[in-house]
Amino acid sequence: MKDTRRVLRWFPLLAVFAIWPGSRPAVADQPQHLAFRVGKVVTMDPQNRVLNNAVVLVRNGKIEKVGPAEGTSIPKRYELIDRPDHWLVPGLVEAHNHSAGSGRDLHDYVYLTNPGLRTLEALVPESNDIKRARAGGVTTVHMIPGSGNNLSGFGTLTKLAGDNVEQMLIQSPGSLKISQAGNPERYWYGVGRTFMYYNLRQTLQKALAYHRQWERYEKDPSAEKPQFDLFWHDFRGVFQRKVIALIHTQWYQVVMSSVDMLAKKLKMRIVLGHSTFEAYQTAPLVLEQGDIYASNGPRQIHFDRRQRKIMGNAARWWQGGVRKLGVNTDAGVIPQEELPYQAAMACHFGWKPYEALRGVTRVPAETLMLENRLGSIEVGKDADLGLWTGDPIDPRSACELTVIDGRIVYDAGQQREF
Amino acid sequence: MRRRSAVFIFAAALLTAGPSAGRAEDSKPKQPEARYFAVTKATVHTVTGPVIHGPTVLCKDGKIAAIGHDVAIPDDAEVLDAEGFHLYPGLVAVRSSGLVGNEPPEDNTNVYSLSMTLGLAGGVTTAVANDTAAKLSFGTLEDHVVKRNLFAAISYTTRDPNGRRTFRQALEQARRFLRDLQAHEEKKKTDPAAKPPDAASLKGLNQTALKLLRHEVIGVADADTAQELKDLAELAERYDFRLVVRGAREGWVSAAAMARAGLYAVITPRTRRDRDERSNHPNGSSIENARILHEHGVPFAIVPGSTSISTSGLAGRDLWQLAMEAAFAVRGGLPDDAAVRAITIDAARVLGIEHRVGSIEVGKDADFAIVDGDLLHYMTLVRWTVVNGRVAYDKQKDSLLEHIRPGGDRDAPPPPDYWPRRLGEG
Numbered sequence: 001m002k003d004t005r006r007v008l009r010w011f012p013l014l015a016v017f018a019i020w021p022g023s024r025p026a027v028a029d030q031p032q033h034l035a036f037r038v039g040k041v042v043t044m045d046p047q048n049r050v051l052n053n054a055v056v057l058v059r060n061g062k063i064e065k066v067g068p069a070e071g072t073s074i075p076k077r078y079e080l081i082d083r084p085d086h087w088l089v090p091g092l093v094e095a096h097n098h099s100a101g102s103g104r105d106l107h108d109y110v111y112l113t114n115p116g117l118r119t120l121e122a123l124v125p126e127s128n129d130i131k132r133a134r135a136g137g138v139t140t141v142h143m144i145p146g147s148g149n150n151l152s153g154f155g156t157l158t159k160l161a162g163d164n165v166e167q168m169l170i171q172s173p174g175s176l177k178i179s180q181a182g183n184p185e186r187y188w189y190g191v192g193r194t195f196m197y198y199n200l201r202q203t204l205q206k207a208l209a210y211h212r213q214w215e216r217y218e219k220d221p222s223a224e225k226p227q228f229d230l231f232w233h234d235f236r237g238v239f240q241r242k243v244i245a246l247i248h249t250q251w252y253q254v255v256m257s258s259v260d261m262l263a264k265k266l267k268m269r270i271v272l273g274h275s276t277f278e279a280y281q282t283a284p285l286v287l288e289q290g291d292i293y294a295s296n297g298p299r300q301i302h303f304d305r306r307q308r309k310i311m312g313n314a315a316r317w318w319q320g321g322v323r324k325l326g327v328n329t330d331a332g333v334i335p336q337e338e339l340p341y342q343a344a345m346a347c348h349f350g351w352k353p354y355e356a357l358r359g360v361t362r363v364p365a366e367t368l369m370l371e372n373r374l375g376s377i378e379v380g381k382d383a384d385l386g387l388w389t390g391d392p393i394d395p396r397s398a399c400e401l402t403v404i405d406g407r408i409v410y411d412a413g414q415q416r417e418f
Numbered sequence: 419m420r421r422r423s424a425v426f427i428f429a430a431a432l433l434t435a436g437p438s439a440g441r442a443e444d445s446k447p448k449q450p451e452a453r454y455f456a457v458t459k460a461t462v463h464t465v466t467g468p469v470i471h472g473p474t475v476l477c478k479d480g481k482i483a484a485i486g487h488d489v490a491i492p493d494d495a496e497v498l499d500a501e502g503f504h505l506y507p508g509l510v511a512v513r514s515s516g517l518v519g520n521e522p523p524e525d526n527t528n529v530y531s532l533s534m535t536l537g538l539a540g541g542v543t544t545a546v547a548n549d550t551a552a553k554l555s556f557g558t559l560e561d562h563v564v565k566r567n568l569f570a571a572i573s574y575t576t577r578d579p580n581g582r583r584t585f586r587q588a589l590e591q592a593r594r595f596l597r598d599l600q601a602h603e604e605k606k607k608t609d610p611a612a613k614p615p616d617a618a619s620l621k622g623l624n625q626t627a628l629k630l631l632r633h634e635v636i637g638v639a640d641a642d643t644a645q646e647l648k649d650l651a652e653l654a655e656r657y658d659f660r661l662v663v664r665g666a667r668e669g670w671v672s673a674a675a676m677a678r679a680g681l682y683a684v685i686t687p688r689t690r691r692d693r694d695e696r697s698n699h700p701n702g703s704s705i706e707n708a709r710i711l712h713e714h715g716v717p718f719a720i721v722p723g724s725t726s727i728s729t730s731g732l733a734g735r736d737l738w739q740l741a742m743e744a745a746f747a748v749r750g751g752l753p754d755d756a757a758v759r760a761i762t763i764d765a766a767r768v769l770g771i772e773h774r775v776g777s778i779e780v781g782k783d784a785d786f787a788i789v790d791g792d793l794l795h796y797m798t799l800v801r802w803t804v805v806n807g808r809v810a811y812d813k814q815k816d817s818l819l820e821h822i823r824p825g826g827d828r829d830a831p832p833p834p835d836y837w838p839r840r841l842g843e844g
Contacts, residue, residue: 128692276731281835299731306836308817310729315822319832334732335690344742344796345733350822353797394796396748398705416750418705 032406034058035078036387037069040087044362044376048354056088058383061406066377081387086400089357089392090376091139091384092339093364095295096246096273096328099129099336100143100158107146107153112187112196113203116231117153119143120172123165129336130160134410135417136337137386137399140170142368144273147179147248149187150196151203154234155246157368159384161404170370173234175271179248180258197257204266207235241269244369246295250274255282263289271295271367274330276313277302283320293367297328300345312349314359319350326359326367337418344393357393453479454495455807460505460788465755465762466777475505477784480561480806484780498809500788503801506758507777508543508785510765511737512684512719513664515726517545523552524562536727538803538811539819540738541787544766544775551769553785554803556810565771569638569662570626574653575646584623589657592627595620630659636682636770637661644671644701647681655679662768666718667691670707671700673714682768683711683718687747708747712756719765720744720757745794754794790826799823 034057041054043066055072057065065072074080098106101122108117123143124130133141144155154173162168178200181193210232217223237243245268249258255272259282262268270292272279276299286292294317302311317325327342329335334342343356351359365375373382383406390397399418402410410417455477462470462485474489475482491497511517516533519526528534534554537545543554544564551564573581598615605612620628629635637654641647642665654661655678663669666683669676676683685707693702704710711718722743724736734742744757752760766776775783784807791798799822803811814820821833 132690278835300733301729301731303729303731304835307833309821309833310818312822316832338688341734341742345739348739348796348799349733352828395742395745396754396794398749416704416706418749 032058032408033075033078034383034403034406034408035074035080036088036385037074037080037082037084038086038088038387039084041066041377042087042089042357043378044090044358045378053084054088056377056385058385058403058406061383063377063379063381063383066379081401083387083400085389087388087390087392087397088377089137089386089388090361090365091374091386091402091404092137092360092392093368093370093375094133094138094141094328094331094336094339094360095271095293095326095364095367096297097141097143097331097336098146099133099332100124100127100141100156100160103332107148109148109187112149112184112191113151113199114149115151115153115176115203115207115235117145118156118173118234119145119153120156120165120169123156123158123168125162125164125168129332131410132417133331133336134160134402134404135399135412136335136339137388137392137402138336138339139384139386139402139404140365140368140370140374141331141336142174142246142364144175144177144246147177147183150179150184150191150199152177152179154243157370159404161407161409170373173237173243174368175243176235176238176245176268177248178245178262181254182248182250193254193257197261201261204235204262207232208239208266211236211239238268239266241267242369244269244271244367246271246273248273250276250279252278252281255279256285259285259289259292263292269369273328274299275317278304278311280311280313280316280320283317283322287321291324293324293326293363294322295326295328295364295367296346297342298330298333300327300342301349310349312346312351314346314356315350318352318355324363324366325355326363327356328364340392341395344395347393353391353393357391360392453807454492455498455784455804456489456491456495457498457500457505457786457788457804458491460500460503462505462778463507463758463793464778465507465759466779472501475778475784475786477804477807480784480808482778482780482782482784485778496809498788498802498804500802503788503790504793505778506541506787506789506793507762508775508787508803508805509541509740509761510719510769510771510776511537511542511545511721511725511740511761512765512768513721513725514542514545514547514737517542517554517727517737518547518552518562521548521550522563522566523547523550524559527552527559527562529555529557529559532729533727535811535816535818536729536738538805539800539813539816540727540740541789541793541800541803542737542740543785543787543803543805543810544771545737546769551771553783553805554810555805555808558808561806564774565769568636568769570630570635572626572630572637572639572661574639574650575641576649585627586653588623588627589631589653591624592620592631593657595628596631631657633660638664640664642667644668644699647672648675651675651679651681654681665689666711667703667707668701669716669718670704670710673710673716676711676716677714681716683716684721684768685711685718685747686721686723687743687750688723705746705750707750708757708760709751712752717764717767718760719768720747720760741793741798742796745796748794758793790823 036056041051043049053069105122145152155175156172157170157174158168213226247258249255263270272294275294296313347356362375365371385403387401400412457475459472476484476489517537550566555562602614641663662682664684666685689703691703727738744761747757763776766772786804788802789798
């Protein structure tokens with residue numbers, strides 16, 4: 001930490017350089033060489049290893065080494081962060097965020113169906129919401145358009161650090177956002193579920209036809225080259241299953257139709273973006289498809305009025321056998337920094353702490369198809385980390401340091417934000 | 419062993435100090451119709467005293483009659499074996515909506531409402547509706563109301579300069595009246611016919627001011643900014659009256675002034691307000707607010723952002739999870755025990771009912787939250803809630819949550835569903 005302080009002493013001077021034309025912005029400093037010596041490392045690796053008294057080395061923005069404190073030497077030039085009481089966990093990953101951009105551009109209501117839009121254009125680097133999210137240990141979010149229209153555009157996978165979009169961006173388009181029922185019904189009088197299902201089918205069939213045309217051309221370059229159409233082109237990734245479709249879907253009937261129409265018939269890789277109310281009863285259908293992720297939130301409970309029972313949604317999905325299960329905040333419905341608190345509520349109402357922590361780290365990374373880079377503390381992965389005073393799900397625990405791509409982007413020691 | 423003997427001494431002290439203490443008296447109740455209730459074997463968090471492992475907490479007619487390891491339980495007592503559970507004082511919600519009825523609660527409360535039961539499921543036993551503190555007395559209106567006319571609401575903000583001036587003038591008039599009264603007392607010694615000052619001349623706000631100066635009522639004001647808080651603190655200090663500030667978002671900036679004036683606060687640790695960077699002084703919300711107020715010695719109660727209870731699905735943001743809001747204060751550095759105080763005894767102090775509720779002491783109301791772990795832990799569930807010596811909530815006898823970790827089993831099967839309960843099972 002000494003080095004950080006030394007840098008901070010010179011910070012006013014650095015700031016001058018930062019605004020000097022052509023100089024690198026402050027946040028985009030060279031990645032630090034960091035050595036964490038901590039009480040507990042929750043790796044979230046495939047073996048579910050939890051290491052007590054361990055060292056994690058970070059170099060060039062990646063995780064270089066993970067091992068027991070005894071027997072792992074810390075090389076020179078590494079800034080040692082020695083916190084024997086603290087936990088080091090993967091940076092938290094949010095699969096359902098609306099708050100990384102300007103709220104005004106949450107969804108453009110121009111048409112009921114306007115899939116060409118991208119949230120990328122609305123991303124606001126270093127906003128207050130992003131800073132707060134980092135203070136809650138969140139390092140990556142999936143920023144998607146709202147649910148005001150049936151097809152509202154393409155989402156963005158982004159890190160929460162960087163002075164401009166280029167520095168932050170992981171992938172755009174990161175997802176197709178589809179809203180099946182509920183909010184888009186308010187678009188205009190007469191817009192109901194049957195119309196929207198029809199609307200979806202015909203739009204997606206057109207997109208699929210466009211994709212097939214290009215596929216034919218790619219297989220056989222002698223065929224006529226299709227005309228490029230911006231309106232349809234982003235859909236190609238969805239049908240290639242390189243881009244997920246995040247579905248605003250909840251209630252039994254609606255989730256049933258999502259599974260049948262989008263996953264089963266159109267072979268899209270879908271994420272149930274709310275999966276709330278009594279939707280957990282569709283667990284057998286969801287399991288049958290095998291590749292569907294349930295991202296539960298913002299509601300964590302369902303009041304079954306017929307039985308007068310409070311159901312924990314995540315617990316019920318889990319009990320139904322669904323293991324591709326995470327929780328979300330739908331930020332700003334729930335503030336982004338409270339992502340682990342969503343996990344706490346899922347546990348309070350019947351889920352289990354370790355699975356829930358996995359449900360805000362590795363599982364959402366898998367949900368977003370980023371598990372090769374994010375969601376766990378393994379050699380070679382992005383150095384996105386949170387240093388916590390204890391179990392991150394416990395609201396009493398605080399995030400002390402947040403690291404994104406090997407850079408300390410939040411330090412509670414200077415100013416605690418959450 | 420030292421700890422054990424300390425517990426024994428404490429228990430013995432309680433036994434001898436209590437109004438109806440003594441084993442002999444307890445086993446021979448004077449009134450045959452006395453209603454006895456006992457909780458045994460729980461870990462008792464007294465809040466104002468030590469944690470006692472496994473004592474008997476004996477209640478008589480809704481009050482705590484004895485606490486100790488050798489307390490005899492009358493034959494006709496209802497006994498609750500709470501081995502393995504933690505007993506805390508029932509939680510006190512200093513603001514609420516829907517848990518108990520509006521004024522007057524005894525005519526409006528639905529003692530079987532879902533909100534009341536959910537409040538009890540969160541461990542809440544006392545809640546404030548409007549200006550009255552009342553019990554979540556499930557199934558009965560007996561001993562429902564705890565205290566009426568809790569507060570005198572005052573407004574003192576730069577947004578209303580006239581209101582500020584009027585209130586100061588009222589305090590001045592009330593102070594002058596008190597001086598005149600004192601002078602009259604002196605004058606009477608030499609001139610028995612001297613006319614006393616006319617109390618009836620003080621009306622409305624002036625009358626309220628007089629009650630405040632005489633400490634007959636507690637003032638309450640909504641204040642969030644550092645300046646509002648400092649202004650109120652100076653006023654309360656200058657005129658010496660008791661004041662509760664609700665909100666106190668920037669209490670962390672004005673904590674010293676608030677402490678000097680003896681202000682009480684009602685805070686929400688998760689309050690979220692960005693800093694205004696244009697301002698030339700510290701501002702905005704801070705998760706450390708509770709800790710800083712605590713370190714300055716400002717007593718406070720904690721309430722969540724929503725003071726009603728909703729089943730719409732956004733869990734953990736209302737009175738149902740009052741304990742979790744207190745847990746967020748711990749995140750900002752508040753010690754655990756201070757966080758528990760902020761929803762029990764300190765909340766009772768804010769309301770001026772600390773002689774009745776908020777801690778486990780002989781003579782106080784038998785209001786308990788009996789939970790299956792550390793009150794501030796997110797896995798902890800309320801097992802029983804006791805109000806006025808009656809079991810008002812029993813998790814395993816109420817359909818709402820009985821299926822969640824019954825007997826602490828994290829792998830308990832889910833409850834059956836209505837249609838389509840057999841989906842996927844052929």
